[in-house]
Amino acid sequence: METYLGFDFGGTKLLIGEMDGNGTILKQKRYDTGILSQKEAAKRLVSCAEDYVKREGFAGSPVAAGVGIMGIVDVNSGVWRTLNHLEFSDIPLAGELKEVTGLDTVIDNDVKSATMAELKFGAGKISDNFIYVNIGTGLGAGIISGGKLIRGANNNAGEIGHIVVNRKNTVPCICGRTGCVEGLVSGMGIDSTARRMAKNMRTLLDTSDNGKRIDAREVFRLAQCGDEMCREIMKELVAELRELLLNLVRTVDPDLIVFGGGIVSGDVLLDELKEEINCPTLSGLKHGMIKSVLDPTKIGLMGAATHAMLKKEGTYI
Ligand SMILES: [Zn+2]
Missing domain, CATH: 3.30.420.40 (ATPase, nucleotide binding domain)
Known part of the structure; x- marks a missing residue:
């Protein structure tokens, strides 16, 4: 079964999980990160991705990955520009995560990611x-x-x-x-x-x-x-x-x-x-x-994985 890996970084916690094509989260793991600078947060994301791939394994066969993250993102280049609108470190996060997971990776602002979950599995139905x-x-x-x-x-x-x-x-x-x-x-x-x-x-x-x-x-x-x-x-x-x-x-x-x-x-x-x-x-x-009718504890993760799915399907928005 094809699945999509999602990363939902919310400022003090990171959720990594796997979603199927129907929007069901098959498994997930929470990592508490504490409050970090942008550079520290990016390093922590990459190390948590390594941990997840090594220790958790997959329920299906992931074909792409998506990240929903706070701050400003250059979606086209996969660069995370800033966490707090003050420090701009321009981190090539999509590329760094791809090296760990081997999956094509998209990154986006977390609210925009959640909106994609809404479009595909929630409000977009009406x-x-x-x-x-x-x-x-x-x-x-x-x-x-x-x-x-x-x-x-x-x-x-x-x-x-x-x-x-x-x-x-x-x-x-x-x-x-x-x-x-x-x-x-x-x-x-x-x-x-x-x-x-x-x-x-x-x-x-x-x-x-x-x-x-x-x-x-x-x-x-x-x-x-x-x-x-x-x-x-x-x-x-x-x-x-x-x-x-x-x-x-x-x-x-x-x-x-x-x-x-x-x-x-x-x-x-x-x-x-x-x-x-x-x-x-x-x-x-x-x-x-x-x-929203979507589970508030999962919408961030769903959004990140949904973005990956839409990109893979070529229905990228
Ligand atoms: Zn203002």
Whole structure:
């Protein structure tokens, strides 16, 4: 049986696994990497690939490999340009992994990879024009228009976290602007916003410096219990997400928006959003706004392997 090897690198963990042509993950292994620099992360990926090939073996016969990774990727040359948009090391990761596995390897940004899994095995079954919005540690999107993934000149299309929706927010962003939506609508954004607000507002939220990121689900829970600060965060979060989505709909004209990522894993945020977003702008969104039907713990791995499969089939998007 032909299979596809996937690598899903999420910043602190790496999943390596094998997928069949129906999108089923046949086996997988998790490697905890901790937070690494780009060069360290690339080395760790290669050493984990060696470990996987030697120790795990394969369930089928892998014919190609794909990598979904954070940051900016040059898809055509297989070069990983940057992890954090600050350090640009230009690492030829696809080639380095091919030396270990012997398989033709594609690499891509992780959200774009996940969007390919959506296209092949999820939302793509009902729509050729959808936006996959991933709200996790950061905020990004994959845009499918006419069945094709929009990449742009630099494979940077879909970096929606840096769309400005709040001109009153003066906190600088790494992109050089202020008021970017990722500054609030993301795991990082909720954490930094809550810590900033807790200096001036009473709250039951634990904002002590315990080395852990504030859990967005706890913010949502306390907001529902009437905690004033968490309620304020929730209100602003919904308002910014609403503006972002309406801007995206005006730009791209999708008929479906699909959400993925840890911040939308519960229903609280989407339920509140749906109450607030009524607007004639959404009249063409005939399939509405839904959570991804794909397993959130597997979509990254599926996406990486799906990219490899599409490339191999010649239906590369
Ligand atoms: Zn920005």
